Amino acid sequence: MIHVSLQRLVLKNEVNYIISQITGLINTPVFIQDAEGMALFGEIDQYQPFRYPVEIDNKTIGWVGGGEQAAVLASLLSCLAKQELEKKSIGREALEKYKEITLLYDLAEKLTASLDTAEVAQLVIDEAKTLIAADNNSVMLVNEETGMLEVIASSGKELHPGEGLKNGTGIAGSVVLTGRAEIVNDIPSDKRYVPGAVRVSSLMCAPLKIKDRVIGVIYISSEDPVQYTAEDLKLLSAIAFQAAADIENARLYDSLKETFLTTVYTLAETIEKRDPYTGGHTKRVMNYSIAIGKVLGLSDTEIGRLELAAMLHDIGKIGIKDRILLKKGKLTPFEFAEIKMHPIYAEEILNHIKHLRDIVPAVKHHHERYDGCGYPEKLRGDGIDIKARIIAVADAFDAMTTDRPYRKAMSLQIALEELWANSGTQFDPEVVRAFFEAFEKDELLVKKGW
Amino acid sequence: MSKILIVDDELHIRLLLQQTLEEFEEEGVELLTAENGEEALQILQEEKPGLVFLDVMMPKINGFEVCKVVKNDLGMKDVYIVMLTAKGQEFDKRKGKEVGADVYITKPFNPDEIVRKARDVLGNQLS
Numbered sequence: 001m002i003h004v005s006l007q008r009l010v011l012k013n014e015v016n017y018i019i020s021q022i023t024g025l026i027n028t029p030v031f032i033q034d035a036e037g038m039a040l041f042g043e044i045d046q047y048q049p050f051r052y053p054v055e056i057d058n059k060t061i062g063w064v065g066g067g068e069q070a071a072v073l074a075s076l077l078s079c080l081a082k083q084e085l086e087k088k089s090i091g092r093e094a095l096e097k098y099k100e101i102t103l104l105y106d107l108a109e110k111l112t113a114s115l116d117t118a119e120v121a122q123l124v125i126d127e128a129k130t131l132i133a134a135d136n137n138s139v140m141l142v143n144e145e146t147g148m149l150e151v152i153a154s155s156g157k158e159l160h161p162g163e164g165l166k167n168g169t170g171i172a173g174s175v176v177l178t179g180r181a182e183i184v185n186d187i188p189s190d191k192r193y194v195p196g197a198v199r200v201s202s203l204m205c206a207p208l209k210i211k212d213r214v215i216g217v218i219y220i221s222s223e224d225p226v227q228y229t230a231e232d233l234k235l236l237s238a239i240a241f242q243a244a245a246d247i248e249n250a251r252l253y254d255s256l257k258e259t260f261l262t263t264v265y266t267l268a269e270t271i272e273k274r275d276p277y278t279g280g281h282t283k284r285v286m287n288y289s290i291a292i293g294k295v296l297g298l299s300d301t302e303i304g305r306l307e308l309a310a311m312l313h314d315i316g317k318i319g320i321k322d323r324i325l326l327k328k329g330k331l332t333p334f335e336f337a338e339i340k341m342h343p344i345y346a347e348e349i350l351n352h353i354k355h356l357r358d359i360v361p362a363v364k365h366h367h368e369r370y371d372g373c374g375y376p377e378k379l380r381g382d383g384i385d386i387k388a389r390i391i392a393v394a395d396a397f398d399a400m401t402t403d404r405p406y407r408k409a410m411s412l413q414i415a416l417e418e419l420w421a422n423s424g425t426q427f428d429p430e431v432v433r434a435f436f437e438a439f440e441k442d443e444l445l446v447k448k449g450w
Numbered sequence: 451m452s453k454i455l456i457v458d459d460e461l462h463i464r465l466l467l468q469q470t471l472e473e474f475e476e477e478g479v480e481l482l483t484a485e486n487g488e489e490a491l492q493i494l495q496e497e498k499p500g501l502v503f504l505d506v507m508m509p510k511i512n513g514f515e516v517c518k519v520v521k522n523d524l525g526m527k528d529v530y531i532v533m534l535t536a537k538g539q540e541f542d543k544r545k546g547k548e549v550g551a552d553v554y555i556t557k558p559f560n561p562d563e564i565v566r567k568a569r570d571v572l573g574n575q576l577s
Binding site for chain 1: 462472
């Protein structure tokens with residue numbers, strides 16, 4: 001509740017000046033006191049019969065005493081007090097709006113910093129929660145392929161990520177179709193409503209729009225009956241407007257990333273196809289490498305680079321002639337020297353692609369040995385990129401456990417013993433240890449039949 | 451009695467800051483406002499506020515100059531000066547330091563941050 005203090009009003013320089021002027025004009029002693037009787041101006045005359053109230057909206061906030069003329073002063077003060085009250089309530093409202101703007105501003109900043117769809121959606125929900133009272137919040141996106149409206153992020157008990165509505169059904173579905181934000185304060189009487197996990201009474205739903213296309217909705221609901229107002233809906237729409245652009249942005253980034261990965265993977269598979277013996281080798285080396293990387297505690301970014309490097313570890317073989325690559329018999333020293341060129345060829349190829357340049361060390365050095373007797377540069381120990389050390393173990397393990405042109409696959413047990421025996425010489429012992437840990441935890445997806 | 455001076459050439463910012471700091475008024479702190487650098491300097495000398503929220507971008511005498519005059523020429527080193535700067539315009543921190551500004555806050559300001567700052571400063575001055 002906003003209140004106006006008569007004391008503060010009277011003490012204001014300009015008001016005080018006017019009161020003095022008026023009392024001078026009416027030429028009788030005047031006093032002003034607050035509602036509790038405390039003197040604010042002049043001296044209180046107990047016997048003065050004339051006292052006039054200073055009022056705001058029929059509530060007395062003080063008195064002016066001193067002859068009939070004091071009534072004018074009381075009216076003036078009532079008028080000023082009323083203006084003060086209005087100014088304060090406008091000020092309070094403006095400040096509320098300003099707070100919302102600051103929050104939206106913060107939201108916009110945070111959102112543009114993120115390129116992950118689910119993370120963006122979660123930020124939107126967190127922000128909506130601080131601005132609008134609700135029990136359940138969710139961001140749902142239209143899945144073009146399935147035609148479902150899928151929950152991407154949520155809070156509360158009503159909806160959970162992974163759940164979905166058939167597009168076009170429910171109130172959310174209807175908002176997608178019309179592209180118009182809605183308030184429903186009496187849900188039970190709305191025929192479109194599809195009951196969910198909890199009973200809700202009121203809801204608001206705003207479309208996430210990119211130009212004229214609706215890509216999803218932001219949905220909030222309250223279990224207790226509340227009256228959402230047009231102001232609330234305007235705020236939700238403002239959040240939706242900002243969120244839509246950023247979610248679209250994140251999705252475009254995701255799809256770009258996926259296109260890139262698919263292209264790279266297809267490239268790796270094409271190379272693999274030349275050598276029918278190595279079918280599935282790339283995929284398995286990727287899986288082993290990622291499992292080892294996770295045990296070693298690599299960051300998500302590093303795991304992502306490891307995945308790419310493992311995918312492309314043999315890309316340099318594209319430069320090796322079929323006659324040598326596919327030869328069934330023993331390789332001559334000259335032919336073997338040619339095979340050993342594949343990491344160098346890989347470097348030449350990857351250097352052309354800006355987004356792959358940083359994985360060159362991981363690819364180029366996957367045939368280096370921990371003891372420095374590998375190729376192409378005879379690097380040793382920690383001088384070899386950790387991703388290359390991981391791929392080396394993964395690559396060797398897969399080579400041993402699959403059939404090759406010149407020999408049959410070893411048994412799993414012999415392959416494991418072989419890794420163990422070469423730990424510290426050919427392989428980084430830490431990486432071998434991580435390999436065994438991943439193996440024990442069944443994270444390598446290897447068939448364990450002995 | 452503690453006094454806070456709000457200096458900004460934009461009426462709505464002055465009103466918003468007044469509203470933000472209303473709770474201090476209830477505690478007996480006097481809120482003063484000035485709409486340009488000249489007026490700010492005059493009030494600073496007459497009323498000696500303990501805390502000033504000072505907009506940087508103002509016509510004629512800007513916030514940096516006001517701050518410099520107050521802290522150096524007038525020697526009022528105890529006045530705590532919070533510079534207000536618009537987001538997007540990079541605040542010249544070196545210049546802020548040079549003229550003796552105590553801290554800066556970007557607009558749109560977060561009202562809670564303004565209240566916290568005022569509490570910190572006035573709390574220290576009262577004790």
